[in-house]
Amino acid sequence: MITFETIAVILWRLQLARQKMRTEVMKTMMAPSSSGSEFSCGSNQASHCNHSVMSMTSGNEIYQSTSNLSSQQIIEQLQPREDEPNLYNFPSTVHPEYKPLPVLLKLLLGYLCIVASPKINHPKKIIKLKLVLTILSTFLLSMTFVQDLFYSPSRIATKTLLQNQWLPSPLSKYSIISTSVPIQGHQDESNLIMNPIGVHFLELKNDSVSNASNPVEYKFDAIHFNHGFGASSLSWLPVIPSLIQKIGGKIGLAHDAPGFGFTDRPAASGKNHGLVPFSSAGNAALGNALVMEQIKTCKQSHAKKVALFGHSMGCAATLKMGLTLPPDVEKTIVLVAPALVGSLRNKNEPSSSRIDHSKSSLGKATEAKKSIQEIILSQPAKIQNIFKYFIAALRRVILDPLLMYILKRAVGQPKFWSRGLRAVWGDPKKLSDTDVLRFQWHSIGKGWENGLLAFTRSRLFSICPYNGGELQLLEDVAKTINTKVIIVAGTNDPVVPFGMVKKIAESVGEVQFVQIDGAGHDPFEEDVEQFVTRINELL
Numbered sequence: 001m002i003t004f005e006t007i008a009v010i011l012w013r014l015q016l017a018r019q020k021m022r023t024e025v026m027k028t029m030m031a032p033s034s035s036g037s038e039f040s041c042g043s044n045q046a047s048h049c050n051h052s053v054m055s056m057t058s059g060n061e062i063y064q065s066t067s068n069l070s071s072q073q074i075i076e077q078l079q080p081r082e083d084e085p086n087l088y089n090f091p092s093t094v095h096p097e098y099k100p101l102p103v104l105l106k107l108l109l110g111y112l113c114i115v116a117s118p119k120i121n122h123p124k125k126i127i128k129l130k131l132v133l134t135i136l137s138t139f140l141l142s143m144t145f146v147q148d149l150f151y152s153p154s155r156i157a158t159k160t161l162l163q164n165q166w167l168p169s170p171l172s173k174y175s176i177i178s179t180s181v182p183i184q185g186h187q188d189e190s191n192l193i194m195n196p197i198g199v200h201f202l203e204l205k206n207d208s209v210s211n212a213s214n215p216v217e218y219k220f221d222a223i224h225f226n227h228g229f230g231a232s233s234l235s236w237l238p239v240i241p242s243l244i245q246k247i248g249g250k251i252g253l254a255h256d257a258p259g260f261g262f263t264d265r266p267a268a269s270g271k272n273h274g275l276v277p278f279s280s281a282g283n284a285a286l287g288n289a290l291v292m293e294q295i296k297t298c299k300q301s302h303a304k305k306v307a308l309f310g311h312s313m314g315c316a317a318t319l320k321m322g323l324t325l326p327p328d329v330e331k332t333i334v335l336v337a338p339a340l341v342g343s344l345r346n347k348n349e350p351s352s353s354r355i356d357h358s359k360s361s362l363g364k365a366t367e368a369k370k371s372i373q374e375i376i377l378s379q380p381a382k383i384q385n386i387f388k389y390f391i392a393a394l395r396r397v398i399l400d401p402l403l404m405y406i407l408k409r410a411v412g413q414p415k416f417w418s419r420g421l422r423a424v425w426g427d428p429k430k431l432s433d434t435d436v437l438r439f440q441w442h443s444i445g446k447g448w449e450n451g452l453l454a455f456t457r458s459r460l461f462s463i464c465p466y467n468g469g470e471l472q473l474l475e476d477v478a479k480t481i482n483t484k485v486i487i488v489a490g491t492n493d494p495v496v497p498f499g500m501v502k503k504i505a506e507s508v509g510e511v512q513f514v515q516i517d518g519a520g521h522d523p524f525e526e527d528v529e530q531f532v533t534r535i536n537e538l539l
Helices: 004-029 103-116 125-150 158-163 240-246 280-295 312-324 361-377 381-411 416-424 433-444 448-460 470-478 498-508 528-538
Strands: 053-055 061-064 172-178 197-205 222-226 251-255 305-311 330-336 483-490 512-516
Touching: 103 125, 172 280, 197 240, 197 280, 222 240, 222 280, 222 312, 240 251, 240 528, 251 280, 280 305, 280 312, 305 312, 312 330, 312 470, 381 416, 381 448, 416 433, 433 448, 470 483, 470 498, 483 498, 483 528, 498 512, 512 528
Parallel strands: 222 251, 222 305, 305 330, 330 483, 483 512
Antiparallel strands: 053 061, 061 172, 172 197, 197 251
8 A cells, every 4th residue: 555655755756856857957057158258247137247346425335246157158048028128038947936737747646645545434424524635635735745846936046147147127237235224314223234235226328318419418317216015126117218218317227125126135033133124224225325326427517316216115215215315416206106104194283293093903003012012021131032032933933934935825826916916906907918027027036035024024123214104204305405205196096095195195295296097006007108298297
């Protein structure tokens, strides 16, 4: 009789065979090219591959990424999408979703589960029903195990993507940035130094506005874009070319926030350690490093001007960029469907007058959290340390692996991204395969799930919070000299309701409000032409 031990041995041997096959494939991939040509990042892929060092303003420095690679063979040249030339298709060897199990393999697993099940001769139907349920659950678990073992989604390290020139866009660049988070407006003035971090970003220079025969002054020295939760810099890809040309930007920049896309995911643990880069303040510091590198070379004859765009949860980072840029830089800030945390006030009320949320569910949760913290802090130091280490071990050993696996299973399901985007777009019929691909690309990054958890912890533990909250941050930025704030909202946004965004704009007062009729949560992707037209009218 075939037992579960026999099944385990068979699966173990299959795993060994798979590892051996993978090793042989990697040897083939890394084999030197017959032509002996050296690896190059190319003009359109990760061009920042030298050893140059660029000094940044205010003590920041940006280090170009280095390429310590031997001569290697390019495995596959990525092909651009027909309807989006600035976006590549996946390599043919990469699959972002779980592959379905072959029918014969399912039949084999079903047969093994039936043969390995105990034989019970009992007249009661309830016993037979339990047996059937046992066989069925064993079959489902075995299918899940085999699928995770042999048919799981691709996960590729950023280093491998650079080596193979597999970054997602012809506009893709990758640089090592070393910077720090300014303490301006933050409650916590410790742990604000960030180690050098590799950043993936999009860069598009507007060469069509000005040329030797027809010199034209750029209206903006740089335009920067921050993406929202669950997205990457690619979400702004459809609108960047037309927008920077229409409003006269010299260069367009959009980077992946740590925890998303192909920006490095620094090791983070516990409540504070290593979480600064994943916070909105850390993300803002990276964005400002890119912006300042561009505008520092601008002519001194005119005031430096930048436009900062933020979407959804990325609006907090955009506001912090505007707050911490030098005061002599003229800033135009555009917030699209801003998902900002804080309490509202009426326009005519003083800043100190706030709506009391203590009786809401969020307020009750906050009070419960404070009560638990007070109980823990009231214990002796030894007990506090034991409790802290116990919680940290529990998270590392059980909670984090479980959450990462759940994320992997969810995101790896067919049509996960298309279903999610259809739920937040104003008109789901406008959604195309290219729209889905922009969101799906970054899910192949190795450690994507771990980075998302680190970002979530940075929000839960309020790393580098702003005094008064994010809505207070909006008010303070709107009142800053040389700063103009525009808020954009889609009338059919199910994530950040239109009425709420309008109320935020009215409560602040010093902002311009723009509504995009019929649009959902991503108006700059859903209707590029209307979005660009409306922004151009204001700028």
